[in-house]
Amino acid sequence: DLEKKLNYDFDSLKQWINKYYITAESDQHYEHIIVPSMAVKGIEAYYLFTETAHNFKSGDFGLVEYSWLNLGMHDGKKIDTFIIQSFHINNKKINCNWSNNYTALARLTGLYVFFSCPPVVHKRFAVKKWSDLEPFVNPAFKSFFRQGQARHVRNNQYHHVPLFIGYNLPNGEIHWQCAAIENGTFPVYQKKSAVSRLVEEHFVDGDITWLQTKNCSYDYFFGRGTLSKKLTEAKILIIGVGAIGSNLATTLTRGGCKQIYLADYDIKEPENVCRAEYTFASGLTSKVHDLSGHLCQISPFLDIKSDEQITDLIKLMVNKGTDDEVVKEGLEKYDFIFDCSTDNDLAFILDQLSLRTRIINLSITNHAKELVCVTNPNLYDWLIRTFEKLSTGESDMYNPTGCWSPTFKASYNDIATLVQFTIKHINYLLNNDLALRNFYLQTETATGELNIKTHSF
Numbered sequence: 001d002l003e004k005k006l007n008y009d010f011d012s013l014k015q016w017i018n019k020y021y022i023t024a025e026s027d028q029h030y031e032h033i034i035v036p037s038m039a040v041k042g043i044e045a046y047y048l049f050t051e052t053a054h055n056f057k058s059g060d061f062g063l064v065e066y067s068w069l070n071l072g073m074h075d076g077k078k079i080d081t082f083i084i085q086s087f088h089i090n091n092k093k094i095n096c097n098w099s100n101n102y103t104a105l106a107r108l109t110g111l112y113v114f115f116s117c118p119p120v121v122h123k124r125f126a127v128k129k130w131s132d133l134e135p136f137v138n139p140a141f142k143s144f145f146r147q148g149q150a151r152h153v154r155n156n157q158y159h160h161v162p163l164f165i166g167y168n169l170p171n172g173e174i175h176w177q178c179a180a181i182e183n184g185t186f187p188v189y190q191k192k193s194a195v196s197r198l199v200e201e202h203f204v205d206g207d208i209t210w211l212q213t214k215n216c217s218y219d220y221f222f223g224r225g226t227l228s229k230k231l232t233e234a235k236i237l238i239i240g241v242g243a244i245g246s247n248l249a250t251t252l253t254r255g256g257c258k259q260i261y262l263a264d265y266d267i268k269e270p271e272n273v274c275r276a277e278y279t280f281a282s283g284l285t286s287k288v289h290d291l292s293g294h295l296c297q298i299s300p301f302l303d304i305k306s307d308e309q310i311t312d313l314i315k316l317m318v319n320k321g322t323d324d325e326v327v328k329e330g331l332e333k334y335d336f337i338f339d340c341s342t343d344n345d346l347a348f349i350l351d352q353l354s355l356r357t358r359i360i361n362l363s364i365t366n367h368a369k370e371l372v373c374v375t376n377p378n379l380y381d382w383l384i385r386t387f388e389k390l391s392t393g394e395s396d397m398y399n400p401t402g403c404w405s406p407t408f409k410a411s412y413n414d415i416a417t418l419v420q421f422t423i424k425h426i427n428y429l430l431n432n433d434l435a436l437r438n439f440y441l442q443t444e445t446a447t448g449e450l451n452i453k454t455h456s457f
Contacts, residue, residue, distance in 0.1 A: 020124075026170055033118050033177065035126040035210040040160040040180050044077055047162060047178045048216045049084040050300075054094040056087075056166055056174060058116035061141045063088040064164055067105035080158060083216075083300070084176070087112055097218070099258075099303045101296045110162040112176075113141050118167040119177075126177065126210055130187040130203040142201035146188045159183060162211065173215070180209040218256070218301050227255035227423075228430040237261045237334040239311060240341030241287050243410070244362050246277035247419045248338055253295045255423075259303050260295065261334065262288040263310040264341075271400065275412040311346055318349050332357050344383070351380040358436070362422065365390055366397060368414035372440040373422055382438050382457070390440070418443075421452055 019025050037044065047066065065085040072079045085107055087094045095103065115136045119127045127133065137145075145163075160180040169175055181187065187204040226232055236257060238245050241264045249260060268287045273280050282290050288306035295304055317327050331337065332355055339347060339361045350359050359376040361383055370390050374382040397406035418441050429436050439456040 032169075032175060033120050033126050034124055035177060035212070037212055038180070038209045039077070040158075040182060040209060040211075042078070043159070044079045045158070045160070045162075045178075045180065045211045046079055046081045047084060047164070047176070047211060047213045048081065049164075049176050049213060050096045050098060050215075051174075051217045052087065052094045052096050054087070054089065056114040058114060059138055059141070060089060061111070061113040061144060064110045064112040064162075065093075065107040066110055066162065067102070067107050068158070069105070082108075082162075084164065098300050099296070101302075101304075102300045108158070110164065111145065112164040112166065113137060113145075114166040116167070118175075119165060126208075128207060129205055130208055131205045132208075133203055139200065142188060142203070146186060146190070146201050160209075160211075161186075164213075175215060176213050178211040178213050180211050182209075216300065221299075221301065222256040225255075227252065227257065227427050230430040231336070231427065232256040232258060234335035235259045235261070235333065237263060237331075237337045239263045239337065239339045239346070240343070241276075241291050242266070242272065242340065243275045243412075243415045244364060244419055245338070245340035246287075246291050247416050248340060248362070248423065249291060249295060250277045250298070251420065251423050253298050253302055255427075256299075256301075258301055262291060262304065262306040263308075264288050265308050265312060275410065275415055311341065311343065314349060315345065324353055328353050328355060331355055336360065338362060344380070347383055348380045351376060351378065360426070360436075362419070363387075364408060364410060364415060364418060366408040366410075368408075368410035368418055368443065370440050370442050371418035371422055373426075374438045375436055386438070386440060418452070425454065 020027075039045075048069070064087050066082050067085055069081040069083050072081060083098065083102060083105075084096055085098070085103060085105070086096060117136075119133055119136050121127060121132075160182055163179045163181055164176045165179060166174055166176045187206050188201050189204060190199050191202055192198070193200050231252065232255065234257070236252060236259065238249050238252075238260065241249060241262050245262075245264070249262065252260060264287045266287050268276075268278050268282070268285055268290045270280060270284075272278055272287070277294060278287075278290055279294075282293075286306075286308055288308060292304050292306050295302055314327060314331075318324075331350075331353065334357050337350070337355075337357050337359045339350060339359060340363070342363050347361055355376065359379055361374045361379055362371065363383075364371050365387075372383065372386050372390070374386065396409065398409050399406045421441055425439070426436065428434075437456050439454055442453045442455060444451045444453055
């Protein structure tokens with residue numbers, strides 16, 4: 001009903017005017033200034049930033065380092081995406097809180113200045129002219145700004161040099177807006193003062209080209225939902241990154257986990273793609289190498305390491321009679337060990353070591369009828385007994401050609417459904433300080449509907 005819709009929209013607009021203009025209410029969720037989306041040489045640019053361990057104060061200025069992230073497209077237009085890497089303050093570099101994979105990107109140089117208040121008119125709209133910035137800056141910055149063209153940033157290959165303008169939001173957060181300066185045309189000039197007879201710098205009266213920015217700090221990036229802090233703040237080792245382990249790793253990454261270690265000796269082959277978190281395009285490569293790259297593309301806050309030999313090393317050290325304390329010391333640096341290897345020998349060894357670390361073993365039966373989750377202590381005995389109980393003597397396994405070992409049949413959807421349910425169950429227990437007990441999930445279709453039942457012990 002168009003009439004009702006228009007009346008509703010006009011009523012909403014009147015409420016907005018009354019709240020933010022007439023009564024001048026403050027709303028922490030509605031304090032970003034409005035800047036137009038513009039382009040430089042036909043290409044738009046988007047700058048992403050995260051928090052730093054520095055409290056900026058009014059008048060701070062200097063160099064900023066940033067990196068190109070990727071070229072995208074939207075509505076037929078090209079968009080360059082960049083991330084801010086660090087700020088130079090009093091000969092000290094203040095790094096942004098990205099993970100190591102992102103801080104290693106090649107860097108470019110721009111400028112920044114911090115204001116006591118946002119450069120706006122009518123409290124909400126960014127100023128339009130460079131000369132409108134005059135009241136916000138001191139002579140020292142204007143001199144630095146003019147020198148920046150020749151000394152630091154003149155040969156930028158992206159047609160513009162970013163000037164980041166920072167200010168505090170009412171909730172104490174820092175926000176950065178970006179003004180683009182076309183290469184070689186810094187909008188500042190020198191003029192002799194009629195009073196002091198000294199040469200002073202002034203901004204020109206030209207229009208500012210505003211570029212879009214986005215706060216990608218951890219709390220915003222994962223603001224729509226994370227897993228329990230007992231997982232996100234933990235050091236997590238995942239052994240075996242096939243169908244189960246790769247799905248687990250991806251979910252933990254999307255859930256906000258910051259430290260993940262992957263272990264698997266196997267190579268990723270085309271047959272693995274259909275039900276694991278891999279792509280055909282990357283070809284034959286190490287599973288841990290392939291998955292590490294995938295996870296880094298998801299989260300800029302994930303520090304990830306990988307090892308192809310850890311399981312063989314554990315077995316070798318134990319079989320050679322190496323002091324258990326040496327092996328334990330290496331494994332107890334992790335808060336959680338998820339064993340998704342389906343290797344009973346490894347499960348037995350991990351159980352015998354009596355680790356303080358929480359070990360969670362995940363495995364799936366044929367056709368994904370059940371997912372079994374067992375944890376220490378007595379992990380191995382529970383695992384064997386549970387599978388003996390669930391065994392139906394089926395021989396309907398997948399037998400590929402060549403020297404492959406038979407493997408269980410199940411689709412990506414089958415596996416992902418049970419793995420996601422399992423993670424949700426574990427996360428619920430951790431969030432509510434409940435004991436993590438052994439359990440298995442069982443799919444049931446006897447009623448003509450698919451149901452998943454949890455059996456806990």
